[in-house]
Amino acid sequence: MSQTLSPDPVSDSVATPFAARARALTRVHGRGEAAVHALRGVDLELPRGRFTAIMGPSGSGKSTLMHCLAGLDQATSGNVEITGTDLSGLDDDALTRFRREQIGFVFQSFNLLPMLTAEQNILLPFDLAGRRLTKADRTRLSEIVEVLGIADRLRHLPSELSGGQQQRVAIARALVTSPALLFADEPTGNLDSEASAEVLDFLRRSVREFSQTVVMVTHELDAAAYADDVVVLHDGRVTTQLRRPSAEQLAAAVRGGAR
Numbered sequence: 001m002s003q004t005l006s007p008d009p010v011s012d013s014v015a016t017p018f019a020a021r022a023r024a025l026t027r028v029h030g031r032g033e034a035a036v037h038a039l040r041g042v043d044l045e046l047p048r049g050r051f052t053a054i055m056g057p058s059g060s061g062k063s064t065l066m067h068c069l070a071g072l073d074q075a076t077s078g079n080v081e082i083t084g085t086d087l088s089g090l091d092d093d094a095l096t097r098f099r100r101e102q103i104g105f106v107f108q109s110f111n112l113l114p115m116l117t118a119e120q121n122i123l124l125p126f127d128l129a130g131r132r133l134t135k136a137d138r139t140r141l142s143e144i145v146e147v148l149g150i151a152d153r154l155r156h157l158p159s160e161l162s163g164g165q166q167q168r169v170a171i172a173r174a175l176v177t178s179p180a181l182l183f184a185d186e187p188t189g190n191l192d193s194e195a196s197a198e199v200l201d202f203l204r205r206s207v208r209e210f211s212q213t214v215v216m217v218t219h220e221l222d223a224a225a226y227a228d229d230v231v232v233l234h235d236g237r238v239t240t241q242l243r244r245p246s247a248e249q250l251a252a253a254v255r256g257g258a259r
């Protein structure tokens with residue numbers, strides 16, 4: 001496919017070079033003897049327009065970190081800034097609105113609504129926001145579905161699509177509103193290797209071709225190899241940050257454990 005997506009302006013790109021920033025982030029689940037320290041003081045800066053993978057063993061805090069960064073979970077202490085906005089300063093309604101406008105999500109289980117067509121699923125964020133589609137939105141939609149190779153599947157229900165196609169619909173839904181950040185939680189966990197490669201390749205293209213910022217949680221070394229940066233967690237702490245690591249560096253960092 002030769003088509004490229006046109007860049008969207010990022011509103012305050014001059015003001016903050018980081019799409020997301022966490023400072024001294026802690027998250028404790030439960031209390032007293034049952035308390036689980038899922039994050040133990042995470043400092044992290046995620047630059048705009050890059051593809052970052054978050055890796056680490058099971059239970060190391062990857063999902064908790066992603067949920068705190070995305071405003072789906074509240075940190076016990078510390079703070080998260082997304083495009084310069086401190087999430088702790090927002091009340092519930094403002095946080096919901098902020099998430100809807102600034103953040104896209106892709107989940108392992110696709111999370112498409114089964115009774116809606118692919119196109120209706122992709123346009124759901126506009127319905128939820130009570131927003132009518134502009135001409136520019138329509139143009140962006142056509143570009144995205146063309147690049148994702150699902151233009152001829154828009155009238156189909158999710159049950160009529162393969163797993164890879166369903167995940168591409170989910171990615172289109174996450175991208176259609178031009179979010180400042182796209183979070184992907186094990187996006188290839190339910191896909192075979194061919195469909196995984198397609199999905200990862202598209203996530204990478206969305207970063208290269210229209211400056212999307214993507215943060216992906218994965219435990220697969222092959223998936224992390226598509227990222228520009230890799231953040232490795234062990235026991236609730238960032239133990240390593242790597243820029244375009246080799247497969248060997250990556251494997252060693254994930255095996256490595258806390259230092």
Ligand SMILES: Nc1ncnc2c1ncn2[C@@H]1O[C@H](COP(=O)(O)OP(=O)(O)OP(=O)(O)O)[C@@H](O)[C@H]1O
Pocket residue numbers: 029030036037038056057058059060061062063064065219
């Ligand atoms: N709601 C919760 N209540 C209690 N403990 C929790 C809760 N959510 C997560 N935890 C604990 O926090 C720690 C970090 O969990 P988290 O799901 O963030 O890790 P993860 O690296 O994403 O793991 P996995 O790769 O298995 O999904 C784990 O010990 C987990 O059991």
